[in-house]
Amino acid sequence: MPKEARPGSGEQAKQYALERLRKAILRGEMAPAQRLVENELAESYGVTRASMRAALLDLTSEGLVERIRNRGSRVRVVTVEEAVEITECRLALEGLCAAKAATAATDAQLDELTGLGKAMSKAVADGDPVTYSELNQDLHGLIRDASGQHTAVGLLERLNAQLVRHRFQLALRPGRPQQSLSEHLALIEAIRARDPQAAETAVRAHLSSVIDALRAD
Amino acid sequence: MPKEARPGSGEQAKQYALERLRKAILRGEMAPAQRLVENELAESYGVTRASMRAALLDLTSEGLVERIRNRGSRVRVVTVEEAVEITECRLALEGLCAAKAATAATDAQLDELTGLGKAMSKAVADGDPVTYSELNQDLHGLIRDASGQHTAVGLLERLNAQLVRHRFQLALRPGRPQQSLSEHLALIEAIRARDPQAAETAVRAHLSSVIDALRAD
């Protein structure tokens, strides 16, 4: 059997619907505040309404979907104020991860970091904000993995999912990648030097500047 | 109709079952790793299995319950290592909240803080660890409220829920309340002085000492 076949019903139908819908939201295919009708989604994904419902409940607890009793589900809209709050939490948690990563990272991970830094520099030099934004994600992800902080990583993934729209807007702002790059390079250096204190400081500086940029919306 | 009546069925049965079970777990009425059978719980709370099931799913995403496909649900056991990780996240997030609270707290909230500090001193002097532990919770809660950080507060509440058992053990350890008290008083002073930096440092010092105590298990 094909391993990515559509589970018409039964099996892990919920899981399938969950990932499809999550991706759709993260890709911005769903307009903000768009109504999510259980029946429609269930039909379009080829699962039963119960599976779809379960998926929506999951996404609600992930903070991607908002649901009102007897009124249905909507794509959650994150205001700028919320985005700032979320980023402040990221600042605290990623600071922790960066500090841990500075001591816990393997040599192979340090090499990966170095490579990412070069790729990011190149993306900025080439004026390619989309690639840069992706590498940016990879960098933060790598640091999280290297930290070994399972709990913090889980929280951060949830927080990040809620920021897609804002992140996208931010990346396309002129001049933003340049500033972001130098902050990231400083962070990479701190981790490579295995200096937890400096790594945490660098993360905080970086995310503070993100917050400023968000507020300038 | 009585406002806390048992919704024999219908109504918001899931909500009812959810809160009952959550309280039971938080109070430690459920043994660690105890099996949670949907039918049994549903009957004992007077709701249908579907409602109970939904409640269990919610608790799973809150991290209080662990569930294995086709094998059922258990009260999640938090190992010492996890407790340490969770507390490290608390350290980061409560540090943020304390700093914000130092600038955002109202005068009334500062008075409340002062009162709590006195009550805590008294509880320690009286050798009453249970009361002290409750006041401790109140203090952290008050600081969270005063911070106005909606996102961080939500994350912290989830993290804290997972620590009940460890928190309980910690509070009964001889000598622990004394050390904890002085750290808390320093924190209160920092917030009353409206010094964000000092407040964050005080929180970090306090939770670091909690981590040390946890590790000494």
Add this chain to the structure above:
DNA sequence: GGCAACAGAATTGTCAACGATTCTGTTCTC
């Protein structure tokens, strides 16, 4: 013409029964 009450449609919430999976204790074979 504007506003409130009302019926119909759309949508979600709940339920009870059926089907699938996993565990457990027993039996059969070597």
Add this chain to the structure above:
DNA sequence: GAGAACAGAATCGTTGACAATTCTGTTGCC
């Protein structure tokens, strides 16, 4: 006597239908 295969029980997963709620467009009244 030990291990594997097997049947039975327990439990969870899924489905389809029904009930409750909310929204919407219309009608009647002032």
